[in-house]
Amino acid sequence: MKRLVVLGAGESGVGTAILGKKEGYQVFVSDKGKITDHYKKVLRNFEIEWEEEKHTEDKILNADVVMKSPGIPDKVLLIKKLNGLGIPVISEIEFASQFTSATIVGITGSNGKTTTTMLTHHLVSHGGLDVNMGGNIGDSFAKQVAENDAEYYVLELSSFQLDGIKTFAPHIAVLTNITPDHLDRYDHKFENYIASKFRIVMNQNENDYFIYDSDDEVITKYLTEHPIRSKLLPFSLKEKVENGAYLEEDNIKIIIDNNELTMPTKDLALKGNHNVKNAMAAATVSQLLKIRKTTIRECLENFHGVEHRLENVLKINNVQYVNDSKATNVNATFYALDAMKSSTVWIVGGVDKGNDYTELYPLVNEKVKAIICLGVDNSKIINAFGNCVDNIIETQSMKDAVNIAYKIAERNENVLLSPACASFDLFKNYEDRGRQFKEAVREL
Template sequence: MPNIAHTYYPQSGFLVVLGAGESGVGAAILGKDKGFDVFVSDKGAIADSYKEVLVQEGIAFEELDHSVARIMTASLVVKSPGIPEHVPLIQELRKAGIPVISEIEFAAQYTDAKLFCITGSNGKSTTTMLTYEMFKHGGVNVGLAGNIGKSFALQVARASFDVYVLEISSFMLDDMYHFRADVAVLLNITPDHLDRYDYKLENYVASKFRIVQNQTAADYFIYCLDDEETMKGLPLHPTKAIHLPFTQEQVVASGAFLDEQNNIVINVPNHKESFTMNIEELSLQGKHNVFNNMASGLMAKAQELRNQTMKESMESYVNISHRLEHVALIGGVNYINDSKATNVNSVWYALESFSPDIVLIMGGVDKGNDYEMLRDLVKSKVKAIVCIGKDNVRIHESFEDDTDVIVNSSSMQDAVEIASHLATKGDTVLLSPACASFDWFKNYEERGDKFKEAVMAL
């Protein structure tokens, strides 16, 4: 049974899970194991692999519709982060006073494991994976969950970890109320998903700062001192947690900073030994990855890992697929898959990581992007833009004065072939879309895989 201090919601009765993806199916299994009567409802089609699991577990489900009358009798609802708040069914549930929470909120009630929680507009997956690998290397009994890996709820139900490293999106945070992070990390805040936040940046900022809610004086809050929106939001969202800032522009007594020799220096209160490592030794290069390593290093120190373990992990870590992933060197041209760059700031980081000349493949479903922040980098580094996706009018309008060539393509294969003709020896062809993928592809993974296939077919 959970520690009673963790329980805030009905612990039995009728549990409805909305959405039958990784998080929904995991929540359904945990609910079943805890004695709930569970019903899974998905407005879309449920993937065969998840259907098989639900059948094996004997969990009732429906697809392609919601049985509203049945759902409205729920004691508790766990909803997929992909379902927006303004959906009529969610509004009805709220009005009826039925608790609607996220899978993370639901599962956290049933574990006493230490929770390291990472959010931010960019760098979440890299920082989460690096931290997870570092903890594993240090012998920690650690689980990986959230926006990445297996469902948190499923692992709480069927595995037994002492520590979890959780990648947490703003959509997840929106449905978290009593959840508490032992270590909360806010990497950065840049405009993203504003269509879910009434196109108000302050609403999105408030969502990100939910990562620190309920923290105590014994917990840690790790954040970027150089990030403008984080620093503006800090006084509006106070926390009792111990502050561990990281910075490349200042020196801090407690936290992480760069010294004059370009060494990352990490100091955490009550941990006597300081950590030092030159940025040249990091396996992940680029300014943004210095930040990611600082954040991971601070988490490792909070977990009391040895300096040697931290150094070995930072030297050897290989980046995740679809995030600045090196695909091939063909005819002296580097091909880089950054399909996970679904917002403008991610593209800024990608462009900042490479030297001129870049042939940039970008486009897709525009989420209200402001391309202004890319203008200087496009002017100085990008020789051509190849557009993918159905509607690229805004990309043409934004960059027509900043680069010599902007062309549309009819498929990913077409885009890669065009880019290969535009690139010459020493150039980089970079897929970094700044947009969602679902006009041409199921998700960013499929988009990245199609890019890699097209490159290997050249």
């Protein structure tokens, strides 16, 4: 009997354990932190052995295969020991893909991947296909393969999940964009992070498809230097493409092998240029999967987006409060500030991942009247924007941040939570941060 060791008992770890058990592995789950009561209960129900607050090496180094949570860096000593012993260390995505014959759509990118994943799933499920959504979102891919396998999967994939693949190959890969993010995990080398994102196409062949933003110079440069085997379907707001998606006089045009779909951008439920691109990517996938054009158009007209991503919360005294807690990097915040049409009080800060704030200067100069810092250490933000904005205030809780914003913001202005940073210093995760923001706004 093969031994599967799972490191990390979160959603992906527990899902992998369930699938491993079902497929006849001897399974052991080890978490260096505390395991939540919910996941303990699941592990007990499946009679899976587990430990918490430690990694017992004797029970780990005898594995045939190890699935590690995306949160554990490769630099950790235990992972180095496993690598030294030649024991495969893989991600949940790699493990689960071996046990399904489904057609997989894999979506990655620094920004836009959650919206594009949810939008693609919305289009494909309304098109009548048997489709599940997973990866970085919702129930784990492994758990779904174990308990309710589907004919199609739309998976949101992070670079950390892609780092742990060996043979995984989505039939359709989507790359929304690449901007510097998570550089703390990639030796502060942008090229390492870029290569990591491109692992999504590494095992594709001539019968597979790669959908990507051809306006993104990082992507196009990488493609010229590292040609890939799959069929290329670019999308662009700037130039006409032969096969793929482009903009023509405020109409989205998608052409695949002479099959054409047209839709006016004004009919999209999601506003902003970045969402035109997300719509192009999702609609291109749907065209490939032969979803009816009327269905694609209807779905793009009625999809209203993702919680914590430019989410309008409330209007109070004619001030619009916007929750963009999902903006955990500078580029995401760039889109958020770009979407603000009037003067804005900006709540920013958290765990800095090696951010370079210079690309925000023009937008901050133009739109931001005050900055409210919300992090344990705000020195980098204060240094970065001290010359752009007169009013910079430090806070240590969401309630304080929102109350101060309420005092500063005037009629027809915005209060925008778009942190550009990770959330782990003051919050459990970006969802917790966004929910606290919404609660604080509702209490005003």
